[in-house]
Amino acid sequence: MRTCPVCDGEVTTDAAFCSHCGVTLQREGAVAGATDRLRELGGEIRMLSVFFVNFNGFETCVEQQIDKDVMIELRECLAEVETFIRSFKGTANQIVADTRVLAVFGAPKAHKDDPLRALNCALEIKNWWKHKKDEKMLLKNIDMTIGIHTGRAFFGYIIEAYSFLTVIGDTINIAARLTGLCRSDEILISESTYNRLAHYVDAEHIGERSVKGRTTKVDTYLVKGIKKEPQITPAQKLPFCGRRTELEKLKDIAARAQEKEAQYCMISGQMGIGKTRLKEEFEQYITESDEFDYIETHCSVEIESPYFPFKFLLKQYFKINEYDTKEIVKSKIRDTIAQKGLAPRHIDGVKHLFETDLTRLNREELLRINEEIYASMKQLIKHECRDKSLVLIFEEFHKADEMSKYIMSYLASELKNEPVMFLMVNVSKDFVAHINVPIQEINLLPLSMNEIKELVGSILGEVDEKVIDFFFRSAGGNPLFTIEAIRNTRRTKIIKNVSGRWLLDKDQRLSFLDDLYGVVMSTIDSLASSYRLIIDYASVIGYSFSLRVLDRLLTRAHLHEQLDYLITEGYIILSKNDDDPVYVFRHNLLKDAAYTVLPLRKRKEIHRHVAALLEEIYVHQLDDFYESIGHHSLSCEDFKKAAHYFKRAGDKAKNLYAFNQAISLYNAVLKINRERKGEVSTDTVRDVFLNFSDLYEITGDVQKMIKMAEQGLRSAREDKQHVQEMNFMERYAYGLFLNNQLDKSAELLLTSIEQCDEDSPEILSIMHSDLGLLYQTKFEYEKSILEYNTSWRIARDNAMKKAEIVCLLNLARIHTNLGNYERALEYLNYGIDELISDDMRWQVQFKAMIGTIYYRIWDLEKADVVLRECLTQADDIGHTEVSIKTALQLAIINTIEEKTKIAQEYVGHADSKITFMIREKLMAEINLMKAAVYHRLGDHTRARNLLTSALSIAEKLEDTEIICSCYALMSIVDSENSMKHAMTALDAAERIKLPPLIALALYRVTQGYLNENNSEKSRYYGRKALLMYDDVKMRLTDGHRKKYVQRPEYVQLLEI
Structure with missing residues (x-):
């Protein structure tokens, strides 16, 4: 038994009607699938086609005292109507204590042709009623009316005990009022429904009608029937012609992804060939399957914005709207993480995309931000494809910004063994050539x-x-x-x-x-003026446009429905469906064509309005729109605003490592400044010069760095801006240092330090740190340590934690290079205990250096433990440099222990982590370490090639330390020139005055003379080498000395 949801009377489990009140009952289990989700969520807003079937005249029969027969007939009629509705896959709801049935098409199960299903169902009910009246005398005076409307409405299970859908909204009211406007046995439809069915339905336009509950009238059509020969317009859903082979191929690729083998696929072909349609059919397939989840995103077409398609994807994932406040964004991210069981550290990178930092950051901080973004995307995708295969679809990927292409390459190497499929529509040949995984191309050819x-x-x-x-x-x-x-x-x-x-x-x-333009213009020209106007305004907003902005521009009723019509027509696509729907043009050329035919004056007017609306509507996430507002402002010749937003967009791009984009945006600011005097403030121009000097340092263009620093320095001095003057003096001095003008750089830094106020501790600390690096380069290590310690003191006294951490690392590195291993360990352990206990990224950096020191001391067991822990953590948080170096260090340790296979696996791991962000010096270090591995594996040819590459970079950078290490190893792998390489290494080591390197070079020379059987010289150089090793040994603790004396070279030198 169960309870009737209306009268609470008890009924049998399989009853179709309540025996007490007569309401139709839904069978147990009938609300499965989509309805289970609705019960959990409560409901949602969706596009629905609804109609009421209203029986008029039963009340008169009741008044004539034939109540029993009337009730029987009424129940039968209502039941039969519900059967018709369900036969067309609609949902039927009887209106309790009424003579109406509500038909809902689109909930809980939606179909592409729901408006057509509703129309056909209504016509079949009408025909049925005509025959029914002829058969039953009792029904002779009963009339039936139907009103159909299509629009958005809320539906769900509001009252948990009720087994039927509740549908609420203006859409329902309009359908009900249309039913009331009908004459006997008529069907009325609204304009919204007619627009979707114009090519199917034979209907008479009867004009606008006032309806109760609405201030605006409803444009109404009287249905005559279905056209025998439907007239085609682009609105008709065309059959899927000639692409079934390609669709099956996509299905096969998706199936292979399910086997935990990531798949990469691209759809290519000329405009109009059917790429988007094929993608939509594939989306329909994966939507109907229980074995896949998918997310679709698109790239920014007009203006590059760093990580645009991935940020758009994340907004859908975290259900973030562009108008959400920063607090709401944080809350949504936090709630989603908790709900999905993600580790907070795995999404550290996400915050960088939603909490834009426009402050000035150094190279290491920029690198950290981007590596965290990479790691977060990897972890999120891995998490989402644990239970189901995940399909990620990227529209217009040939327009992807450089950072999106780089992260896609990274994901390709990191997710090889995950059940994920990347489907890209339109891909540049350049991207295909540089990605390190095969991309399966589906090239659409013309139809036969x-x-x-x-x-x-x-x-x-x-x-x-x-x-x-x-x-x-x-x-x-x-x-x-x-x-x-x-x-x-x-x-x-x-x-x-x-x-x-x-x-x-x-x-x-x-x-x-x-030509394509002619085709597109023909498409646009076929639109009615009201729809053409929407396309015109949207084309000014851009390839992607939101409903909120368009609605404010046009301020017209039924815009949502008109956009739905344009979707059906094939002009636009609904890209994101939430409280602020986002649409994109189906073809970018369509947008361009509509834009170019607009009068210039009108375009400027719309651009100005759009820029203002973006500032107003999206004030809480304005950083997402810096590029767009700058573009719209420039297009309407508001140069001051354009410069302001281009500058901020450049800052954002720079801090997201999109250097080429940042340079382009900064150049746009300087161009406005040159051509429009007075439009850009001098402070803004100086900020651009300062950021340019930072960018050119990172990209290695030292001459441009010096030029920008000089220009900024002159401007700051002219305006007597002391703080900015100090910043530019530091940049200028550092540029000179990079240009190998060491004496001039040192002089400028010392002058700057004298002029720098105590209330500018940040720049003062940087200057002392620069001096420490300069003296280190000049091999004046005591001065270097003094400057590093001064920088550390300033940072510590002024609670500048980041600067303090950097100073500790610099001090640890220089003491490691000098062989002061115990002192280096003190600095590193202090940093771990006092400064970075809550920062995993700094921890792995410090611990990796500790592991390297253990290796140099020859405590291989400790080194292995520490480095393996570092490698796991570095991979987890996406610290590329530590991951590569620790993997190669572990490879070297495993070759020492003759674990060849494990060593090769570590080398492969390191290779998979190499990205575009690897700077030249690090690449030289990587090649040097790999050469050491292959030397121990006996592959001297590969070792020589790697050393040659490392030497080439080191000599270009004048890095004597790497040069020395390369020649020392070359003396082993190039036996024909062994002594020459060893002596070159010794000469370099003595110039840079680093005891561990001098000891190593002396040992190589000793080996060379031993190979030449020159015992006298081998003993001479051997004794010198042993003295250097002993000098390092005496600075170790007793426990570390016991390990150190087991080094193979030390043992061999003792034998000599």
Whole structure:
């Protein structure tokens, strides 16, 4: 037994009606699948087609005292109507204590053709009623009316005990009022429904009607029937012609992804060939499957914005709207993380995309930000494809910004063994050439004659073969061109319908098909003026546009419904469906064509309005729109605002490592400043100079760095801006240092330190740190240590934690290079205990250096433990440099222990982590370490090649330390020139005065003389080498000395 949801009366489990009140009951288990989700969520807003079936006249029968028979007939009629509705896959709800049934199409299960299903269902009910009245005398005076409307409405299970859907909204009210406007046995439909069915339905426009509960009137149509010969417009959903093989290939690729083998696929082809349609059919397939989840995103077309498609993807994942405040964004991210069981450290990178930092950051901080973004994307994708395969779809990927391309390459190497599929629509050849995984291409070719015949037949019906041949020749097998050719030829009477068969009246060339622009303009020109206006305004907003902005621009009723119509028409696509829907043009050229025909004055007016609206509507996430506001401001010649936003966009790009984009944006600011004097403030221009000097340092363009620093320095001095003057003096001095003008750089730094105020501790600390590096380069290590310690003291006294950490690392490195291993360990352990206990990234950096020191002391067991822990943590948080170096260090240790296979695996791991962000010096270190591995593995040829590469970079950078290490190892792998390489290494080591390197070079020279059987010289250099090793040994603790004396070179030197 169960309880009736209306009267609480007990009924049997399988009862169709309540025996107490007569309400229709839904069977147990009937609300599965989508409805389970609705019960959990409560409901949602969706596009629905709804109609009421209203029986008028039963009340009169009741008044005539025939109540029992009336109730029986009413129940039967309502039940039969519900059966019709369900047969068309709609949802039927009887209105309690009423003579109406509500039909809902689109909930809980949505179909592409829900408006058509609603219309066909209503017509079938109408025909049924006509016959029913003829059969039953009792029904002779009963009339039936139906009103259909399509629009957005809320639906869900509001009252948990009720087993039927509740549908709420203006959409329902309009349908109910249309039913009330109907005359006997009529069907009325709203304009919204008519727009979706214009090519199917035969309807008479009866004008606007006032309805209760609405201030605006409803444009209404009277349904006459279904057209026997539907007239084609782009709104008709065309059959999927000629792409079934390609669709099956996509399905096969998705199936392979399920085997935990990541798949990368691209759809390519000319405009209009069917790329988007193929993608949509594939989306439909994965949507209907329980084995996949998918997220679709798109790239920014007009202006590059760092990580745009991935940020768009993340907004969908975290359900973030552009108008959300920063607090709401944080809350949504935090709640999603908790709900999905993600580790907070795995999404550290996400915050950088939603909490834009525009402060000045150094190279290490920039690198950290981007590596955290990379790691977060990897962890999120891995998490999401644990239970189901994940399909990620990228539209217009040939327009992807450089950072999105780089992260895609990274993900390709990191997710090889995950059940994920990357589907990219349109991909540049340059990207395909540089990604390190194979991309399966689905290149769409023109349709065949038979496929064009199927397409044309689906549009026109019966067609003469000459017509098929004409369209095939004219459009070249392109589906879009074929559709436009059909529209054009019907309008110009080139084809005619004779007795239900289309014939070719005259064979002439369709000149508008000669270029894409002509085709697109033909498409746009076929729109009614109200829809054309929407396309015009949207084209100014951009390839991607939101409903909120467009609605404020146009301020018209039913805009949502009109946009839905344009989706059906094939002009736009709904890219993000939430409280602020986002649309994109189906073809970018369509947007360009609409934009170019707008009068210049009108374009400027719209651009100005859009810029203001973006500032107003998205004030809480304005950083997402810096580039767009700058673009719109420049387009309407508001140069001051354009410069302001281009500067901020450049800062954002710089801090997200998108250096090329940042340079382009900063140049735009300087161009405005040159051409429009007074539009850009001098402070803004100086900030650009300062950021340029930082960028050119990182990109290695030292001359440009010096030039920008000089320009900024002159400007700061002219305006007597002391703080900025100190910043530019530091940049200028550092540029000179990089340009190897060491004495001039030192002089400028010392002068700057004297002039720098005590209330500018940050720049003062940096200057002392620069001096420490300069003296280190000049091999004046005591001075270097003094400057580093001074920098550390300033940082510590002024609570500058980041600067203090950097100073500790610098001090640890220099003491390690000098062989002061115990002192280096003290600095590192202090940092771990006092400064970085809550920062995993700094921890792995400090611990990796500790592991390297253990290796140099020859405590291989400790080194192995520490480095393996570091490698795991570095991979987890995405610290690329530590991951590569620790992997190679572990490879070297495993070659020492003769674990060849493990060593090779570590080398492979290191290789997989190498990205575009690896700077030249690090690449030289990597090649040097790999050469050491291959030397121990006996592959001297590969070792020589790697050393040659490392030497080339080191000599370019004048890095004597790497040069010395390379020649020391080359003396082993290049036996023909062994002594020459060893002596070169010794000469370099003595110049840089680093005891561990001098000891190593002396040992190599000793080996060389031993190989030449020159015992006298081998003993001489051997004793010198042993003294250097002993000097390092004496600075170790007793425990470390016991390990150190086991070094193979030390043991061999003792024997000599």
